[in-house]
Amino acid sequence: MSEEQGAVIGINLGNTYGSIACINQHGRADVIANESGERQIATRIAFNGDQVYHGNEATPQLVRNAMNVIDNFVNLVGRPFDSLLEEEKARKSSPVLNKDNVPSFEVESHGEKKVLSAHDVLVRYIGVLYGAAKDFMSGVPIVGAVLSTPSWYTDAQNAAVFQAAQDAGLRVLQLVPASAAVLAAYGLTAPSAKGDLPAHPDGEQGVPYPADKVLDRNVVVVDFGGTSLDVSVYAARAGVYAQLAYTHDKTVGGRALDDVLVQYFAKEFAKKTKITIGEQDARAWAKLRNEAEITKRALSASNSAQCSVESLAEGVDFSGSVNRMRLNLLAAAVYQTAVADVQKAIEQAGLEPCQVDEVVLAGGASRLAGLAEQLSMLFPEDGNTHITYSIDSDQVIARGCAVYAQSLVHLPSQSAEREFVHSLPREKEALAKQLEVPATTRPVGLVLDDPKDESVAKQVVDGHLFVTLVPEHTAVPARRVVRLPVARGAEASLLRFAEGTPKVRVDFVKEEPLDDEDEEELEPVEVRTAYVCPEASRLVELVVPHSAEAKAITVHVVIETTGQVRIEARVDDSAEVAAQATLGA
Structure with a gap:
């Protein structure tokens, strides 16, 4: 067969x-x-x-x-x-x-x-x-x-x-590896029949990726399982994933959340009945743990849940309830440890949170909203980091x-x-060793004059904006294609290509008081923005001739395994190469 x-x-x-x-x-x-x-x-x-x-x-x-x-x-x-x-x-x-x-x-x-x-x-x-x-x-x-x-x-x-x-x-x-299965479940590594990669992580109705992040993203997979937390950081480059860092923590997981619920309900039982569950009463603790786990699972689907145990201790029944807010308070230390592990993995990858484009959640314990809420605080509010969990996190690995x-x-x-x-x-x-492939170590891109656009103002360095075409950690050979508009009436365009260095800009923004009568001065908020600083020396400056009626230039950048870089520019839909350059070996 x-x-x-x-x-x-x-x-x-x-x-x-x-x-x-x-x-x-x-x-x-x-x-x-x-x-x-x-x-x-x-x-x-x-x-x-x-x-x-x-x-x-x-x-x-x-x-x-x-x-x-x-x-x-x-x-x-x-x-x-x-x-x-x-x-x-x-x-x-x-x-x-x-x-x-x-x-x-x-x-x-x-x-x-x-x-x-x-x-x-x-x-x-x-x-x-x-x-x-x-x-x-x-x-x-x-x-x-x-x-x-x-x-x-x-x-x-x-x-x-x-x-x-x-x-x-x-x-x-x-x-x-479990993290590889997570990526496969979302189809992030599999191009469609047309060769296109997913344009958004959460299905057809999801929030789309920013245009410059569809092909190339930095992705963190957070697997919050029953007995441990695994964090993997990947460089996603056109469907090829390279692992940059990995951490494993056996101290946090779904069982740690069960522990805080068990202790909470044990105290509630003692308050209501004046009966303290003895340390040696294994049967009572086992009953309470079984029901606490059921309660935890119920909280992943509703805002509150009951915990009922028949004859918990000394023949006395117990019935209590807990809501998500209470669980988040009880589990604050667990979530803080998880967030610290994620931050540690990002640092090991040589990145900062503002340089992460996507966080994918897996593991049954991450079905609770508390983890996503705590993780969202790690990343800039005005950033483009997307936390993805549209597939049930306890099913995503099997899928x-x-x-x-x-x-x-x-x-x-x-x-x-x-x-x-x-x-x-x-x-x-x-x-x-078998799967090892050469990769770029620095981003290659276009250097533009300051476009005077507020959305990218913080990425401008000395009057220049670096637009990444081929980011670092991209497996070679690699090809990237970008279409650029042409200035109206111009008969030639100058394209400047350079290597760059990823950096993070730190600004301190003073917050306005919430109340006009509040005279207390608020501490400034630290805002971190990822950008790429272009090298002063250009790889090449390419002059592309075209007619005054031309509308766009299509640029092809190809990097070979030898390190050779080939750049070709075509005008509008023409198949002819209007300008080209070859650099390196």
């Missing part, structure tokens, strides 16, 4: 939840629901007598049967036991054991003790996802899958995930994996592209 004779799926293999996506009949990626109607399936397996519970069905077992529940096992696969941190071993469910230096779990099933390695549990879990996909496909064979893994995974961890998926019966087409899988199986058979993709190594260092 050929790959085209069946379906492919994408799997987001998270440490707290997993999900599956496929391409529907309309060619769009959809997340699959299991037989219980759940699209987010907890990475949890529980054993109780002769029963085995998987996914969300295993969650209630944490209350009465916690020692036979295995969860948070995905990140343990492919790692020796002695490499685990104490916080990774600590859990309220089945403890992590050392079995020949392999992270393992001991549970009781059918009246007997059995030891399962993290690998064994992952094989079972992937089998559950695979089974849900097969049920959904109703007999259509699944011929391949793409799975996501975090960028911080080692080669050993990726190899272990690959092997576990194969042991579960899946044919693995490729493992991809991207499905899109990725579909693109792989639709590569023409016997084509050089397919041969290249299948020949790529799985080891990270070897893969990076």
Whole structure:
């Protein structure tokens, strides 16, 4: 059977939840629901007598049967036991054991003790996802899958995930970083049939990118998952993405938000009933945590949510509520840490927030409005930074994996592209070397006289405005085309090309008092503006002759892998080159 004779799926293999996506009949990626109607399936397996519970069905077992529940096992696969941190071993469910230096779990099933390695549990879990996909496909064979893994995974961890998926019966087409799957889900890396890239991130009704940012943008992917935060900074250049920086923080995530809700509701329970939940009352804490997570999810869709627990402690029921504003106050420290991590990654990339064009959110915890609100404060109010989250953030990675899988199986058979993709190594260092391409180190663009336009006034340097045609970090060979208007009645135009240096301008703007009677002087507000400072020496000055009736000049800039720069100028729709120059090797 050929790959085209069946379906492919994408799997987001998270440490707290997993999900599956496929391409529907309309060619769009959809997340699959299991037989219980759940699209987010907890990475949890529980054993109780002769029963085995998987996914969300295993969650209630944490209350009465916690020692036979295995969860948070995905990140343990492919790692020796002695490499685990104490916080990774600590859990309220089945403890992590050392079995020949392999992270393992001991549970009781059918009246007997059995030891399962993290690998064994992952094989079972992937089998559950695979089974849900097969049920959904109703007999259509699944011929391949793409799975996501975090960028911080080692080669050993990726190899272990690959092997576990194969042991579960899946044919693995490729493992991809979660951030790459996010970009694929939005179609940002895939040109249309016309060769055009998306002009806006949020669908046809979304806010369009600024004209000069459709091809070339600096993009930050923020993956706020259940147990960690991953931030990746990319230079997006005409559909080719180069990673500039990456940070991973295990201290923040959806579980940290659960923690603040649990503590809040525990205090509310104590206020209402005068009963304090004891530290050793594991059952009460498990009940409250399960309900707090449900409350957190409800807050992503509504402004307030209830938390009700039957017989929470000493046989007393609890019912409380919380709204988004209260959660944002409770979780302020978590969000501030997340924003600081984003800022750290941007700095590692050699950028400032005002130089970021787009922030894409992923991970279930980012469905809450608090993260987007806090992130928006990091970027200038009058800037063009767009925060993108039109696809459900807990579905975007799985959808991207499905899109990725579909693109792989639709590569023409016997084509050089397919041969290249299948020949790529799985080891990270070897893969990076294989995919490494030369890139520009400085922007190349046009130097214009000050256009006296307020929208770009802060980008003018010594009476000149630099218009970037080919930004830094652009993979070469590269081509950019720009169409310039011609001054009315002119019979020639002078085009000045130069390299530039990206910089940030800092202005302090004095704010006006809100009240006329308020005599207190407000602190000036710092405003940062990104711009490019042109080099004093020009690469070339090109004189383009044309008639007085000419309306526009089309400029083609081509940079070869050798570093050679070719510039051609054509007048109006003419195919003839009116002026040209070749620079470098």
